[in-house]
Amino acid sequence: MINNYLRLLAAMVLSTFVLPQQAFAFTVSTCTYDGSTNIPAMETNRNPDVYFGATIPSGSSQFTALTQALSAVNRVPANISFRGVIFGTGASDAVAPAFDAGISRFWSMEYYIYRKPDGTVDTSRRIPSMTGNFLNEFYFSNDPTMDNAHTTTSYVNCVLVDKDVIFNTTPYSVDANGNRMPMSWTYSDSASSSLAYEGASRPFKPTAIHETLHYLGLGHEQDIYNIMGTDFTHVGINGSTTIPYVGEDAASGLVSIYGTTPYTAKQDLGISHWYRWNQTSGAPSGEENYSRHTRTRIYDTSNNLITDCVKTDNSACKFNEYEKDQFFKVSKGQTIRPQFIIENNGLWNVQAPVYYYLSTDNVITTADTLLKTVNRTISRDAPDLVYESVTLPSTLVSGQKYYIGAIVDPNNSFTELLETNNSAYIGIHVK
Numbered sequence: 001m002i003n004n005y006l007r008l009l010a011a012m013v014l015s016t017f018v019l020p021q022q023a024f025a026f027t028v029s030t031c032t033y034d035g036s037t038n039i040p041a042m043e044t045n046r047n048p049d050v051y052f053g054a055t056i057p058s059g060s061s062q063f064t065a066l067t068q069a070l071s072a073v074n075r076v077p078a079n080i081s082f083r084g085v086i087f088g089t090g091a092s093d094a095v096a097p098a099f100d101a102g103i104s105r106f107w108s109m110e111y112y113i114y115r116k117p118d119g120t121v122d123t124s125r126r127i128p129s130m131t132g133n134f135l136n137e138f139y140f141s142n143d144p145t146m147d148n149a150h151t152t153t154s155y156v157n158c159v160l161v162d163k164d165v166i167f168n169t170t171p172y173s174v175d176a177n178g179n180r181m182p183m184s185w186t187y188s189d190s191a192s193s194s195l196a197y198e199g200a201s202r203p204f205k206p207t208a209i210h211e212t213l214h215y216l217g218l219g220h221e222q223d224i225y226n227i228m229g230t231d232f233t234h235v236g237i238n239g240s241t242t243i244p245y246v247g248e249d250a251a252s253g254l255v256s257i258y259g260t261t262p263y264t265a266k267q268d269l270g271i272s273h274w275y276r277w278n279q280t281s282g283a284p285s286g287e288e289n290y291s292r293h294t295r296t297r298i299y300d301t302s303n304n305l306i307t308d309c310v311k312t313d314n315s316a317c318k319f320n321e322y323e324k325d326q327f328f329k330v331s332k333g334q335t336i337r338p339q340f341i342i343e344n345n346g347l348w349n350v351q352a353p354v355y356y357y358l359s360t361d362n363v364i365t366t367a368d369t370l371l372k373t374v375n376r377t378i379s380r381d382a383p384d385l386v387y388e389s390v391t392l393p394s395t396l397v398s399g400q401k402y403y404i405g406a407i408v409d410p411n412n413s414f415t416e417l418l419e420t421n422n423s424a425y426i427g428i429h430v431k
Contacts, residue, residue, distance in 0.1 A: 027218065027219035027220065027221055027228070027253070028217055028218060028219060028253055028256065028257055046079055046080050046081070046258070047081055047082070047083040048082060048083065048136055049082070049083050049136065050070070050082060050136045050137075050138060051136060051137045051138065052066070052137075052138050052139070053137055053138065053139030053140075054139070055139045055140035055141075055169075056138060056139060056140065061187040062140070062187060062204070064187065065187040065204045065205050065208065066138060066204075066205075066208050068205060068244075069204075069205045069206075069208035069209045069212065069244065070082050070208075070212060072205075072209055072244060072245055072246055073209060073212050073213070073216075073246060075245075075246070075266065075268060075345070075417045075418060076246050076250075076251040076254050076255075076266070076345070077251060077255060077260055077261050077266040077267075077345075077346055077347045077380075078251065078254035078255045078257070078258040078259070078260065078261060079258040079259045079260060079261050079262065080216060080254060080258045081261075136163045136164070136215070137163075137164045137165070138164075138165045138166075138167075138208075139164075139165075139166060139167070140166070140167045140168070140169045141166050141167070141168060141169065142168075142169040142170070143168070144170075146166065146168050147168065148167070148168050148171040148172065148202065148207060149165065149166065149167045149168060149171075149207050149208075149210075149211045150165075150166055150211070151163065151164065151165050151166075151211045151214035151215050152164045152166070153214075153215070163215045165208075165211045165212065165214075165215055167185075167204075167207070167208075167211075170182050170183075170184075171183055171184070171185055171202040171207075173195065173202070183195070183200060183201055183202055184200070184201045184202075185201060185202055185203075185204045186199070186201035186202065186203055186204065187204050187205070189203075189205070189241050189242045189243065189244070190240060190241065190242070191237060191240050191241065191242050192240060194232065194235075194242060195232060195322055196232050196233045196235065196242075196274075196321075196322055197322070197323070197324055197325075198322055198323060198324050202232060203232045203235075203242065203244070205244040206227060206231035206232045206234060206235060206244045207231050207232065209227055209231065209244055209245070209246060210227055210228060210231035213227065213228060213246070213250055213253075213254070216254060216257070216258075217254075217257050218250060218253045218254065220290055221249065221250075221290075221291055222290055222291045223276075223291065224249050224276055224291060224382055224383065225247070225249070225272075225274065225275050225276040225291060225293060225341055225383050225385075226247060226249045226250055226276075226291050227245075227246060227247050227250050228250055228253075228290075228291075229276070229290040229291025229292060229293065230290050230291065230292050230293055230321070233274050233292075233293035233294070233321060233322070234247060234272075234274060234293060235272070235274065236270055236271070236272050236420070236421035236424065237272070237273065237424060237425075238362070238363060238364060238420065238421075238423045238424065238425070239361075239362055239363040240362070241420075243418075243420055243421045245270065245345065245418070245421060246345065247270075247343060247345065247383065248270075248343040248344055248345050248380065248381070248382060248383045249381075249382045249383060251345050252380065252381060252382065260347060261347070264347065265415065265417070266346060266347055266417060267346035267347060267348070267350075267414055267415060267416050267417065268344075268345040268346045268416045268417050268418050268421070269342075269343070269344055269345070269346070269350070269352060269378060269408045269409050269414065269416060269422060270342070270343045270345055270408070270418075270421040270422065271340050271341065271342050271343070271354075271406055271407070271408045271421070271422060271423060271424045272296075272340065272341040272343070272421075272424050273295055273296045273340060273341075273424040273425060273426055274293045274294070274295060274296065274341065275293060275294065275295075275296050275339065275341050275383075275385050276291050276292070276293060276385075277291075277292045277293055277294040277321065292321055293321065294319065294320065294321050294323075295323055295326055295426075296338070296339040296340055296341065296385075296424075296426060297319075297326075297328070297338075297339055297426070298328040298330070298336050298337065298338045298339070298404070298426055298428070299336070299337040299338075299339070299387065300334075300335075300336060300337065301335050301336075301337065301389065303337065303387075306328045306329065306330065306336070308328070308329040309326050309327065309328045309329060309429075310326075310327050310329070310429060311323065311324045311325065311326055311327070312324045312325045312327075325362065325427050326426070326427055327401050327427035327428055327429040328426070328427065328428050328429065329428075329429045329430075329431055330392060330428045330429070330430060330431065331392075331430070331431050332392065332393070332394045332395070332396045332398070332430060332431075333391065333392060333393070333394035334391070334392050335389055335390070335391045335392075336389070336390060336391075336392065336404075336428075337387045337388065337389050337390075338356075338387070338388065338390065338404045338406070338426050339385060339386065339387050339426075340385075340386055340388075340406050340424055340426075341383045341384070341385055341386070341424075342354065342376065342378060342383070342384045342386050342408055343378075343383045343384070344378040344379060344380040344381075345380075346380060346416070346417075347380065348380060349377065349378065349379045349380055350377075350378050350414065351375060351376070351377055351378075352375070352376060352378055352408055352409045352413070352414065353373055353374065353375050353376070353408075353409065353410060353411070353413075354373075354374045354375075354376055354386075354388075354406055354407070354408050355370060355372070355373050355374075355406070355407050355410045356370075356371045356372040356373075356374070356388060356390050356404065356405070356406050357369060357370055357371060357404070357405040357406070357407065358371055358392070358393065358402055358403070358404065358405075359402065359403040359404075359405050359425070360402060360403070361403065362403050362405075362425045362427070364403065364405030364406070364407060364423040364424070364425050365407075365423075366407065366410050366411075368405060369393070371390045371391070371392075371404075372388065372389075372390045374388060376408075378408070388406075390404065392428075396430045397430060398430050398431060399429075399430065400429075400430055401427060401428070401429050401430075402427070402428050402430065403425040403426065403427050403428070404425065404426050404427075404428055405423060405424065405425045406423065406424055406425075407422055407423040408422050408423075409422055410422070
């Protein structure tokens, strides 16, 4: 039978500029078999294929977004990687090319227990089960009673033998009274359309990553910034483009189940302007065990939050979960402490520089005005919420909005699978 999630918690890590974090806080789904308890429920095929149902046709926006989400999961440094996509739900359907050519080469072609050499499904070699059709399917449903998305699993002897990820055709948000408010999916990475930035649509890719991690054996998480919490507020960003990704803590969860990848180039550093919100009340029904995220903020040198803050439209900041860009009101020459989440999504602990910049727009580059450089040890365990003191120039223009940006590994000293998630920003408004 399937037990409750096993919580893996480690000691608290302290650092001069880092808010204390749990070294690991991910949860994994576990089961009991033959007298043994707390066995991770896992996918035994380390290169599984997935089936896309007729509701996700090749070339559609749904197809593109879902394959990009699966490619994000493939970047995790765990010994598991999706091999490719099969269209439809029939055993004789043709195998599509691997959805990420740059990722597919990470794995040697070995014998797949679910497939014959000609690419057809070999049902005779599957573990026997009384439920499911043994196809790992992704599809949409118009069932009005279902959640935004959910994952169903069938187990035999603690082995996942049938996994389906189902998305609601019409996603929804929940108002203060618990009522469902229908909305649409957005399959793009545009921040302006995202619910996280007060847009009108729920981003599909983070939800697809979240559900795929359920498929691979992770449970919900509430104690740390994690995509297994509120997924669409777990993104990187630079400019107007969001970057959905798995994240350090969830990646550590997959490594705990499957071990580390033999492919040594799976390295990635990242930075974000989202972090875990400590609010413990007001979560929508059914989401009480989710980590909830909000935008990182700016503090003064006494570690007091700068509460004088406006949004892009000059309305007052609400400091809640979903909000447009915030601009904290500061003075010329003031020393402030912006906070960012820094993550090591790769294989090893690294020493890497983090540069802080002043910019006139929210696309942070090394061409912006350099404010400070810091060398950091970035461990592979859990995300670090980092505060750093920076002094603003005395030549800033009163009444103008600027951005404080941070870039990890600004000189590209490390070869990474993803380079677009190395910068983030917070807005300031000069008094």
